[in-house]
Amino acid sequence: MDRILDNRNVLGFLFLLPAGALLLLFLTYPLGLGTWLGFTDAKIGRPGVFVGLDNFQFLTQDAVALLSLFNTLFYTIVASILKFVLGLWLAILLNEHLPFKSMIRAIVLLPFIVPTALSAIAFWWIYDTQFSIISWTLVRMGVIDQYVNFLGDPWLARLSTIAANVWRGVPFIAITLLAGLQTISPSLYEAAALDGATGWQRFRHITLPLLTPIIAVVMTFSVLFTFTDFQLIYVLTRGGPLNATHLMATLSFQRAISGGALGEGAALATAMVPFLMAAILFSYFGLQRRKWQQGGSDR
Amino acid sequence: MNANAAAAATDTTGMGYLETTRSRFVTVWLPLSVFLFVLLFPFYWMVITTLKPNEELLSREGNPFWVINPTLAHIKKLLFETAYPDWLWNTMLVSAVSTALSLVCSVLAAYAIERLRFRGARYFGMAIFLAYLVPPSILFIPLATMVYTLGLFDTRLALILTYPTFLIPFCTWLLMGYFKSIPLELEECALIDGASRWQILWRIVLPLAVPGLISAGIFAFTLSWNEFIYALTFVSSSEVKTVPVGVVTELVEGDVYHWGSLMAGALFGALPVALLYSFFVEYYVSGLTGAVKE
Numbered sequence: 001m002d003r004i005l006d007n008r009n010v011l012g013f014l015f016l017l018p019a020g021a022l023l024l025l026f027l028t029y030p031l032g033l034g035t036w037l038g039f040t041d042a043k044i045g046r047p048g049v050f051v052g053l054d055n056f057q058f059l060t061q062d063a064v065a066l067l068s069l070f071n072t073l074f075y076t077i078v079a080s081i082l083k084f085v086l087g088l089w090l091a092i093l094l095n096e097h098l099p100f101k102s103m104i105r106a107i108v109l110l111p112f113i114v115p116t117a118l119s120a121i122a123f124w125w126i127y128d129t130q131f132s133i134i135s136w137t138l139v140r141m142g143v144i145d146q147y148v149n150f151l152g153d154p155w156l157a158r159l160s161t162i163a164a165n166v167w168r169g170v171p172f173i174a175i176t177l178l179a180g181l182q183t184i185s186p187s188l189y190e191a192a193a194l195d196g197a198t199g200w201q202r203f204r205h206i207t208l209p210l211l212t213p214i215i216a217v218v219m220t221f222s223v224l225f226t227f228t229d230f231q232l233i234y235v236l237t238r239g240g241p242l243n244a245t246h247l248m249a250t251l252s253f254q255r256a257i258s259g260g261a262l263g264e265g266a267a268l269a270t271a272m273v274p275f276l277m278a279a280i281l282f283s284y285f286g287l288q289r290r291k292w293q294q295g296g297s298d299r
Numbered sequence: 300m301n302a303n304a305a306a307a308a309t310d311t312t313g314m315g316y317l318e319t320t321r322s323r324f325v326t327v328w329l330p331l332s333v334f335l336f337v338l339l340f341p342f343y344w345m346v347i348t349t350l351k352p353n354e355e356l357l358s359r360e361g362n363p364f365w366v367i368n369p370t371l372a373h374i375k376k377l378l379f380e381t382a383y384p385d386w387l388w389n390t391m392l393v394s395a396v397s398t399a400l401s402l403v404c405s406v407l408a409a410y411a412i413e414r415l416r417f418r419g420a421r422y423f424g425m426a427i428f429l430a431y432l433v434p435p436s437i438l439f440i441p442l443a444t445m446v447y448t449l450g451l452f453d454t455r456l457a458l459i460l461t462y463p464t465f466l467i468p469f470c471t472w473l474l475m476g477y478f479k480s481i482p483l484e485l486e487e488c489a490l491i492d493g494a495s496r497w498q499i500l501w502r503i504v505l506p507l508a509v510p511g512l513i514s515a516g517i518f519a520f521t522l523s524w525n526e527f528i529y530a531l532t533f534v535s536s537s538e539v540k541t542v543p544v545g546v547v548t549e550l551v552e553g554d555v556y557h558w559g560s561l562m563a564g565a566l567f568g569a570l571p572v573a574l575l576y577s578f579f580v581e582y583y584v585s586g587l588t589g590a591v592k593e
Contacts, residue, residue: 011411119565249437
């Protein structure tokens with residue numbers, strides 16, 4: 001008995017069993033089941049039959065589904081760019097020598113810690129049509145003369161939800177990029193400064209290249225989670241006004257759970273997979289480590 | 300990378316002395332204060348709204364940034380007239396149990412992948428990483444049908460069993476990094492002295508990996524506390540809801556929004572994780588940054 005337990009293959013299998021069983025049952029199997037459901041006409045309480053590509057064909061002609069695809073892409077691209085730029089800026093600021101440095105860092109991460117659904121409620125109140133604090137301030141300052149309908153107008157709603165998403169995402173990007181910034185030796189900057197490099201050149205030719213590998217990983221995660229975002233939209237707008245903020249995730253929830261059309265919702269969720277794969281591959285191949293960053297030569 | 304880090308640590312003054320106080324104010328302090336203001340304002344606003352009486356909330360006169368007659372009425376309403384205490388209890392229970400379950404599974408899996416080096420260990424490592432990239436938004440529909448078939452619909456067990464799908468990949472990945480940093484020689488010595496693998500894991504590796512365990516535990520706990528889409532889909536009775544879902548679905552009644560108690564609900568739901576985080580900031584940050592490195 002002891003002999004068998006000392007065999008690394010047997011022991012390895014036993015150690016992996018709990019994690020493996022849970023993941024196979026509740027992750028791998030549902031992943032397959034979801035894809036299968038997308039090819040059936042399953043409804044809540046009724047197992048479906050195979051209908052081939054019907055769901056996908058229907059979705060390509062469904063104006064709301066196409067709009068949700070547009071919204072998702074717009075939301076992901078705009079929010080990711082903003083999060084990256086602001087996050088990198090904040091990381092550089094936090095890398096300066098500041099009093100209360102560690103306390104400021106701890107505070108910065110707060111928006112990321114707090115449950116999104118709960119901070120989204122705070123944003124809902126901040127965006128309120130009648131009592132919005134932003135509108136109040138702008139009116140008092142004389143910038144506008146009537147309250148802004150943040151979540152009532154299609155484009156304003158899109159931008160308002162993006163703002164809330166950026167608010168939550170910036171700290172994550174800033175803190176992780178800061179960890180990367182801290183590994184860059186100040187002597188590189190000093191050498192560049194002695195050679196007469198300007199601040200921008202130092203950023204462009206030292207900071208950015210040395211940070212690329214960590215930027216790649218961080219942005220992959222950020223894009224992934226922005227693309228599949230659900231809670232923020234569900235709380236702030238439920239996809240409205242006029243489906244202007246429906247993301248693919250919220251629409252698939254509405255179709256599958258609220259509407260009962262499991263097959264259609266699953267097809268919509270499955271349709272997100274190719275986009276996610278593309279995002280992952282793009283950042284993996286586009287931004288992966290270059291050899292010279294590890295001390296080798298590029299080609 | 301390590302050489303750079305060491306250099307950065309010994310040579311920390313950098314070129315700060317080249318800047319004047321005034322330019323530092325414009326390039327550092329001004330943008331930083333704007334960032335901090337925007338990042339913290341929603342929290343300030345939650346607190347102020349929680350304490351405001353309704354007359355002040357629904358008035359456009361006066362200064363909305365301050366509260367004149369603070370009241371605890373909203374908090375009282377939240378705690379005594381809604382199922383909020385139940386939701387808090389559920390969230391705590393579900394988060395604690397699923398975190399504990401995931402930690403046990405992850406420790407075993409990470410040790411097996413990183414140290415046992417059995418056949419195919421590398422592929423399992425890759426599979427775990429890929430599992431982390433699968434978002435809940437594409438799993439909730441098939442999981443909902445499974446939960447229903449298994450008779451788990453509307454139970455806390457449904458959440459306890461499904462949360463590990465995103466906790467285990469993350470914790471395993473994090474712990475693999477920690478286990479890698481423990482010298483192999485320690486284990487070899489123990490093996491020669493006749494210790495079993497189980498004893499090595501329990502007596503040598505785990506005590507040395509305590510910081511990693513804390514990081515993974517804190518992170519997993521906040522992730523489950525924040526979870527929304529599974530809790531929204533798999534549970535429907537008020538008594539089993541978690542805080543985020545309860546606040547969003549039950550405190551919003553009809554067209555009249557009770558902003559005071561809504562904000563109180565959001566605030567009290569955020570406080571436990573914020574407190575936990577404030578005690579373990581360093582662990583949390585090392586978990587966060589450890590997960591994106593490699």
